[in-house]
Amino acid sequence: MNAISKIQAGSGVSELTDSYAAGVSAASEALTGISGRTPQVLIVFGAMRFDHRELLKGIMSVAGDIPLVGGTTAGEISTGGFSTGSVVVMALASDYLHCVEGIGHDMSSDEAACAVEMATDILSKGSFDKDASLMVFPNGMGGDGLRVLDGLHSVLGRGFEISGGFLGDDERFQSTFQYYNGKVYKDAIVGLMISRKDCIRTGIGVGSGFESIGNSFVCTASEGNLVTEFDHVRALDLYKDFLGEERSARLPGVCLEYPFGLIDPALSTGGEELFQLRCGLSVDHAKGTISLAASIPSGSSVTLTTASRGDIIQGARFAAEQAKACLSGAIPRLVVMFSCVGRKLVLGRRIQEEAATIKECLGSDVPLIGFYTYGEIGPVNKMKPGFETAKFHNETVVLWVIGEEHSGSPATAVVRP
Helix, strand or coil: CCCCCCCEEEEEEECCCCHHHHHHHHHHHHHHHHCCCCCCEEEEEECCCCCHHHHHHHHHHHHCCCCEEEEECCCEEECCEEECCCEEEEEEECCCEEEEEEEECCCCCCHHHHHHHHHHHHHCCCCCCCCCEEEEEECCCCCCHHHHHHHHHHHHCCCCEEEEECCCCCCCCCCCEEEECCEEEECCEEEEEEEECCCEEEEEEEECCCEECCCCEEEEEEECCEEEEECCEEHHHHHHHHHHHHHHCCCCHHHHCCCEEEECCCCCECCECCEEEECEEEEECCCCEEEECCCCCCCCEEEEEECCHHHHHHHHHHHHHHHHHHCCCCEEEEEEEEEEHHHHHHHHHHCHHHHHHHHHHHCCCCCEEEEEECCEEEECCCCCCCCCCEEEECCCEEEEEEEECCCCCCCCCCCCC
């Protein structure tokens, strides 16, 4: 990284068998990217196979007692691309950024209250900056993603910039771990608030590649994450009718290929219906219900969607281009990537193409870290008035990018939509 950069970031990855050694190796590699400076924060994503306490001990043995956030995944992403059974670490250092971390507990008991606790914890450590950016890493098995956003919005406001990914457990769908300041937690939400000077800009890109197959129906009964009826018939029965007998035989796995699109009336204008994707996690054939990663409220309009592998890769390109446009010419200095585990499973052998497409757009030498998630958070378009409120997504890639203005150009305040 250029020594005169206002932001220095480095990423590291390790697939070593020993947990402690893997932490040492990945952290050491990450620190080489910040020219010997002490990092302000570490972002860490690790596979479930590790002894997580030993992993973090290894990282802290190299980096010291500094703020650390992250957790477990359904696949890791670094500057080198996709990896599995690995740990990825990003180190960030800058005099132009201020980073504050926070945590909320007992997410599965009350998702909104947990989110409020995390946001309040962050705000208790400094004054509120309406132009800051929040990244969140919730327990991916902790409940309704919409409730997490309800809690965050109640504290920060609906226009506040929020992105993030729900942590995974290598597709076991049982329990995830959160990393916070060198310790391992369960059933928590970890957050990182980043404030910046005016010469620094953030960009967020959101894309999926999934399109409606042209139908529309109404959720007529649901209980939290559980959908019981579409159009006054059992939800699973209607879904099977759309899928057909051959595809229905592959339930619930086929849900990844045909997620629901929750039509968002607030963002659907001019005849164009915009939606946030909802992926089925499990089905109950006897009761005819479908369990989702986030709720579809009763009365909501829904469509069925699908995408090819090529469409999914194009969705990643769209997200990268959108994030780059948000920077308004600022030079990208680091990328954090949140991509749904469903995209990973559908892409199969083409999995490396997703990160490669993003790097092609934002810069092959720009440090990148990320993971495959159980749900994503980000605005549909942070630069478009009315579209800047963070939403919960499935089958989507969300990119958070930070950049600095060209050297010698006048500092320009970031204009918020």
